[in-house]
Amino acid sequence: MQRSWRQDADKLTFIVCRAITTGTEDGVPSQTELQTESDSPATMVGDINLFLRIDDGEEGDSPPQIVGEVELMIAEKVNQRRGFGRAALLMFMRYIVQNQGAILDEFVGGGDVDVETVRKLRTGVKTAGSSEGLTFECLSVKIGQANLRSLALFEGLGFERVSAEANFFGEFELRKTDLSLGGVDAALEGAKVRGFIALPYERTE
Template structure:
């Protein structure tokens, strides 16, 4: 095994850390700014999660502040998660120049919600189907005053475009560090280039606005009836980047790009 002479670390370790960091960068658009979930976001996020309606909508239990900080670290570092805070865009983005964000860009008053990707391997109920990688998305616009303003659709489309464009890096990190079953890893790699089978979302049957949002963006319900938990699962299998680019245009979301983040944990 080849090790770095100075650190004693295998090169794959450094590749994994580099990939982990490079996948968690701010994403710009004319409507929203997505920033990696960081420690300075926790107090505002914790306030949101004390709301019983939000707890119900997200199927979450209230956590202490210390537990919330621990969860933030997990969401930031784990290979099976990709988590961003959604902020209002307060300036006109110039994607080509990769603008540097200020502390005001993702300050508490500009935070409106969060969007997450949870990766899993699906091999059927009995475990006898070829393993497939599913990307489950969770989206929350926390306060009622920020709902119905297009933040959710803009964030979802920007997020999907980024994930699709960086599919190989996202999935390589996931399979290398986030899948414990050796046989599943072997089968996934033997099947060819790593690729998503679909994007998935689970939405409570009474959350009509969220159902309408995902219905309108090509997510199909797996069943006409909600499951035992009162949720619909919707999946999108058309993951071409050009379709998402077109949907961004229809939604009036422009200026997609990346930013430079100078703040550090």
Template sequence: MLLNANIALSSSKALLVPYSSWHVPQYHEWMKDPDIQEATASEPLSIEEEYSMQRSWRQDADKLTFIVCRAISTGSEGDIPSQSQLLGESDSPASMVGDINLFLRIDDGDEGNSPPQIVGEIELMVAEKVNQRRGFGRAALLMFMRYIIQNQGAILDEFVGGGDVDVETVRKLKTGVETAGSSEGLSLECFSVKIGQANLRSLALFESTGFVRCSDEPNFFGEFELRCTDLSLGSIDGALDKAGVKGFIALPYGRTE
């Protein structure tokens, strides 16, 4: 997605930056790990294929992604980052810890005969074990959700205008908005995440941030789908505060491809 090409998200707990070509070598190294491949249901790619995937995530209208990095350090414990502190090394390989992605899709029921709804599926990875259990995943998830909720109008405009959603579906989506009496445009129905049944830590993380399992049993692939339907700014701001994520701001990201 082009919307976030020049935006970074900063807080006291993490820094999120657009996935750019200079992040690919480190990301490629992560994805060589069999444990990461299993956790993300991914196949190993060549470095050339990884660059191609990076361009896809940066340009495709149904995808939004950030690289998760360590928070900007101010040198004083408890200080909150400011705009002037985003430097070139803020998202260097040594600062990268993972990634977080949104994949937008149209959900019209198992039989395809329900009114279409827009669902945002989230994928989150904290790559190396040394960076796990340190709060990066929770901070990144809440920051990401905050950004999407605040900017969902522009995000969904790019999604439906990108050419992959057929005209009739767009018409039905907009008809549903008009029927509901909304004047604020299209909206997400919910956030969704799919997690392997053995990944207890991820299940606990998402359940503690408002996601609810759609069924008591995993699907054919051994995954649970969880959904979050409370997309209010008040709810997410409360979760950020509870998690100790302070100073959330959007910063200009001036580096170019």
């Protein structure tokens, strides 16, 4: 299953761990490689996932768009309401926005999206005159109507409810369409999430 998480083109799974204790240079972490204890079970607090799907309308007759559905889970109550969820969501969003071209190229080239849909997606990019390649139409999340904390978290980061009433399953769908890098960086600064580096994950298992 772990291998599937790493190889499937239609989803991303990040494990949320406590911050690495390390020195800094001008506010930026100076560590350059993961240590054995950096992602040990003792440091893990939850996970965050992105599931990619094609949205072509209820009748299937609308131009296809790529939607990324987010799921966030901070497992134990002792780790909830401590800012882990907000920090993880913001960093995840930044990774997605910064790398969306590569993520979406892998998605449409992974064999699960039919050739005609891929053609329409790429034709849509050319028609719009974009030089950035494929992009997300939006990020989406579904939250139970009683989960007020999660609703507040996502709404506080610019996600908006699709409808005023919960659906048949008692869930609200929220979407965020402003996926600019500048907007995400401003939200990071507002949440006081400062100074980060991307470290390569080189373990095979």
